[in-house]
Amino acid sequence: RILILDFGSQVTQLIARRLRESGVYCEIIPFNADEARIRAFKPKGVILSGGPASVLDKDAPLPTPAVYELGVPVFGICYGQQAMCLQLGGKVEPGETREFGRAFVDMREASTIAQGDWKPGERQQVWMSHGDRVTALPPGFKVVGNSEGAPYAFVTDEKRKLYGVQFHPEVVHTPHGAELYRAFTHDICGCKGDWTMAAYKTQAIEKLRQQIGKGRVICGLSGGVDSAVTAVLLHEAIGSQLTCIFVDTGMMRAGEADEVVTLFRDHYNIPLVHVDAGKQFLDKLAGVTDPETKRKTIGGLFIDVFDAEASKLGGADFLAQGTLYPDVIESVSFTGGPSVTIKSHHNVGGLPARMKLKLVEPLRELFKDEVRALGRELGLPDVFVGRHPFPGPGLAIRIPGDITFEKLEILRKADRIYLEEIRNAGLYDAIWQAFAVLLPVKTVGVMGDGRTYDNVCALRAVTSTDGMTADYFPFSHEFLGRAATRIINEVRGINRVVYDITSKPPGTIEWE
Ligand code: XMP
Numbered sequence: 143r144i145l146i147l148d149f150g151s152q153v154t155q156l157i158a159r160r161l162r163e164s165g166v167y168c169e170i171i172p173f174n175a176d177e178a179r180i181r182a183f184k185p186k187g188v189i190l191s192g193g194p195a196s197v198l199d200k201d202a203p204l205p206t207p208a209v210y211e212l213g214v215p216v217f218g219i220c221y222g223q224q225a226m227c228l229q230l231g232g233k234v235e236p237g238e239t240r241e242f243g244r245a246f247v248d249m250r251e252a253s254t255i256a257q258g259d260w261k262p263g264e265r266q267q268v269w270m271s272h273g274d275r276v277t278a279l280p281p282g283f284k285v286v287g288n289s290e291g292a293p294y295a296f297v298t299d300e301k302r303k304l305y306g307v308q309f310h311p312e313v314v315h316t317p318h319g320a321e322l323y324r325a326f327t328h329d330i331c332g333c334k335g336d337w338t339m340a341a342y343k344t345q346a347i348e349k350l351r352q353q354i355g356k357g358r359v360i361c362g363l364s365g366g367v368d369s370a371v372t373a374v375l376l377h378e379a380i381g382s383q384l385t386c387i388f389v390d391t392g393m394m395r396a397g398e399a400d401e402v403v404t405l406f407r408d409h410y411n412i413p414l415v416h417v418d419a420g421k422q423f424l425d426k427l428a429g430v431t432d433p434e435t436k437r438k439t440i441g442g443l444f445i446d447v448f449d450a451e452a453s454k455l456g457g458a459d460f461l462a463q464g465t466l467y468p469d470v471i472e473s474v475s476f477t478g479g480p481s482v483t484i485k486s487h488h489n490v491g492g493l494p495a496r497m498k499l500k501l502v503e504p505l506r507e508l509f510k511d512e513v514r515a516l517g518r519e520l521g522l523p524d525v526f527v528g529r530h531p532f533p534g535p536g537l538a539i540r541i542p543g544d545i546t547f548e549k550l551e552i553l554r555k556a557d558r559i560y561l562e563e564i565r566n567a568g569l570y571d572a573i574w575q576a577f578a579v580l581l582p583v584k585t586v587g588v589m590g591d592g593r594t595y596d597n598v599c600a601l602r603a604v605t606s607t608d609g610m611t612a613d614y615f616p617f618s619h620e621f622l623g624r625a626a627t628r629i630i631n632e633v634r635g636i637n638r639v640v641y642d643i644t645s646k647p648p649g650t651i652e653w654e
Contacts, residue, residue, distance in 0.1 A: 144327055145185035147175065147205050149193025149221050152426040155467045156312040157189060157219070159509055161321050162342075165335035167329045170507075187215045187331035190222025192310060196274050197224045198233050204229060215303035215330045217255075217323075221299070223306030229278035235273045241291035244315060245270045251286040252635040253298045255305045255325045258319040260287075268309035268316045270294075275308065278590075303330060314607075339515045343375070346504055346516075351650055352492075357459035359502060362451050363388040363414070365402045366532050368464030368505060371517040375504055376462055377412050382636040384462075385413045385455055389447050391440065392420020392547075393536030395561075396554040403528065415455070419447050427538065427545050433654035440535045445496055452497065461499040465506050466513060468608050508630065510608070530575045531609065539654040543582035552635040553580040556599050559632060563625045564603070573615050576603035578629075579642075579653050587637035589630075597635035599629055604651055612646040 144161055144484045148154045148170050151506050161168045169183070173193070180188070188209050195202055203226050209216055218226040224234045230301030249256060249264045259266060268289070276294040279285070281302070287296030292308040299305075305326065327333040361373045363386050386406060390399045399416075401555060406414045426443050452458060505513055510531070517527040537557075541549050557578040564570050579600040587594040601622070603615035626639035642649075 143183070143185055144187045144331065144333065145180060145183050146170045146189045146191055146211070147173045147222070149173045149195065149203055149225070150217075151192035151194070151221065151310075152324055153310060153313055154191040155507060157191060157323070158507065159512070160312050160323045161327060161489050162337070162512070163320065163409075164324050164327065164393060165337045166333045167337040167341065170478070173203050173205055175206075175455075177206050179211065180206070180209060185212070185214055186333055187217065187327060188212070189326075190216065190225060192219040192220035192222060192271070195221065196236075197221065197228050198236065198274060203310065210302075212356045213324065215305070217326045218304075218306040218399075219312070220308060220310055223308055224272075224274055224276055226304065226306050227276045227280055227283070227294075227297070230281070230283075232276055232280040233278035234274050237273055237421060238492065239291065240273045241270045241275075242272075242287075243270065244268075245289045245291060245295075245309065247287045247289045247295050249287040249296070250284070251284060253286045253300060253305070254320060254330055255298060256286055257329075258321055260321065260325075262286075266316070266318055268307075268311070268319070270295075270309045271555045272308060275342065276306075282318050305330075305382075312427070335526075339512070339519045343378075343516060343519050346375060347379040350502065350504055353502065354380055354460060357383065358457065359384045359460040359462050360455065360458045360499075361386045362448055363402055364407065364464075364532075364534060365394055365398050367510075367517060367522075367527060367529050368463070368466055368513055370402075370405075370464075370522060370526065371513050371520065372462050372464040372505055373412060374410060374520045374522060375516070376502070377410060382413070385458075386416065387415045387417065387448060387451050389417045389419055389444055389451070391423045391444065391536055391538075392418075393423065393440070393538045393550070395532070395537070396558045398532075401526075405523075415451055417447055417451055419443075422447065423538075424545065424547060429472075429544055431542075431544050431579065433539065433542075436538055436654065440538055444534075449497060454485065455556035458499060460502045461497055462502040462504070464513075465503045467507055467509055468610070507531065528571060530570075530573070530577075533652055539652050540577060540579045541582075542579070543654060548635075549580055552597070552633060553578060553599075555633045556580070556629045558638055559628050560601055560625055567621055569615075569617075569621075572605070573603050574609070574612065575651060576615070579604075582602040585638050587630075594637040596635055598637045598638045598640060599633075600640050600642050600653070601625065602642045602651070604646070606646075606651070609651065610646075612651050614641075614643045614645055617641070 161448050228234050247266050247268050249262050274291050281297040289295040295308040298304045311322045363369045373386050406412045514527045560578050581598040583598045604612040606612035
């Protein structure tokens with residue numbers, strides 16, 4: 143097991159993910175953990191994460207110097223490298239320029255951590271993000287690689303098994319970065335790589351039992367994978383102390399609301415309150431056309447309905463949410479700091495503030511594919527676990543302009559045919575998200591001998607790894623032709639189909 147000391151970098155969780163990917167168990171704890179806590183963990187190795195601070199600040203966060211005396215290997219990343227060099231007698235100075243983004247490291251010397259693509263003579267693309275830099279090494283250290291802006295980009299003390307890099311090997315922009323973590327954990331720390339999602343499940347359940355005790359928990363189901371996995375995990379941990387509430391906004395795809403109810407009530411036997419609030423949502427949305435107003439209207443009403451149902455249940459102590467790690471990053475950048483609001487996601491935030499309940503977020507450290515693996519581990523059916531992401535506001539943000547029940551029904555039919563064709567073609571799992579959009583645009587057509595004047599349907603399908611960036615999916619023309627023909631023939635109200643070939647950025651995945 144490996145211990146990660148967290149200095150607050152936005153990408154610390156990615157380090158944990160890289161380790162889990164290679165079958166290594168790890169835990170992230172705050173940088174200021176004391177020696178006793180660190181020793182009690184009995185780590186085989188310690189990683190010092192990056193962080194936003196400067197080691198030159200008066201109250202700079204530093205780990206206890208005892209981490210270098212444990213007799214286990216230490217790997218410092220970016221800020222972690224600087225902290226290590228400073229604490230062991232090296233020197234750190236403010237850089238003349240901040241180095242941010244893509245850079246190249248030239249490997250100069252051999253090291254046990256630098257194998258394969260990192261052997262001497264190799265040049266590796268890396269992702270840098272730093273203002274300060276190391277300018278003199280502590281005794282015992284050598285430079286094994288450097289970049290233009292960082293002469294000490296990659297340093298090691300082979301004897302004491304201390305390693306430091308100025309860049310971030312955990313991000314995808316350091317394409318071969320995972321190899322460094324693998325070499326560190328497997329070859330240097332001696333981890334076997336036999337840790338699995340099954341072990342994660344057992345630990346997560348144990349943690350939940352400790353956190354919740356005899357408390358009562360309510361969990362909102364959305365029909366998506368995240369909330370379903372959250373609920374099933376909680377059910378395994380605390381059984382009947384859990385009640386689920388499913389607010390059916392009426393904005394779901396064909397058949398999905400029924401699937402949720404059947405799965406939870408009949409298959410898992412989890413107490414479930416199904417609130418059929420479709421009419422309420424439609425009434426409230428009448429005449430609303432602005433995308434942000436739409437999102438806020440749905441988000442607001444969702445909270446009202448959920449809150450009302452929860453109070454009918456009588457006192458609960460905890461609210462469970464299927465927040466994932468990317469939601470944590472996104473909601474930070476969506477709400478705080480200098481970045482602008484692109485879209486207000488309606489499922490994070492809001493509820494907890496209103497309900498004054500303690501939060502349980504068992505998926506907070508995980509990424510989507512890990513949540514799917516956990517879902518499989520919990521016995522959720524493959525078709526459910528493999529489902530594409532679906533936005534909280536549902537079909538409402540796939541109907542630009544005002545929303546009516548008729549429009550929703552037209553969209554549901556087109557969307558069902560589109561997805562059916564995708565599944566028949568065996569393409570569903572190769573796509574991150576695919577859906578139909580009903581445009582508020584009417585065009586003229588001819589069917590049989592008659593003139594038609596109906597709506598346009600846009601089809602969207604994208605590939606992505608995290609929803610933050612995306613590419614349109616390259617369907618064959620034949621596939622597109624088949625899907626379009628079926629939609630126009632089978633769905634009344636649509637007489638033209640177009641395919642959206644915008645990537646993100648500059649587009650977003652959803653149309654609103
Ligand atoms: P965009 O359209 O911003 O979407 O490129 C990125 C990903 O987020 C999903 N999305 C949402 N998910 N609540 C959600 O739970 C929301 O309000 C929301 N808006 C967008 C979108 O489907 C895509 O996967």
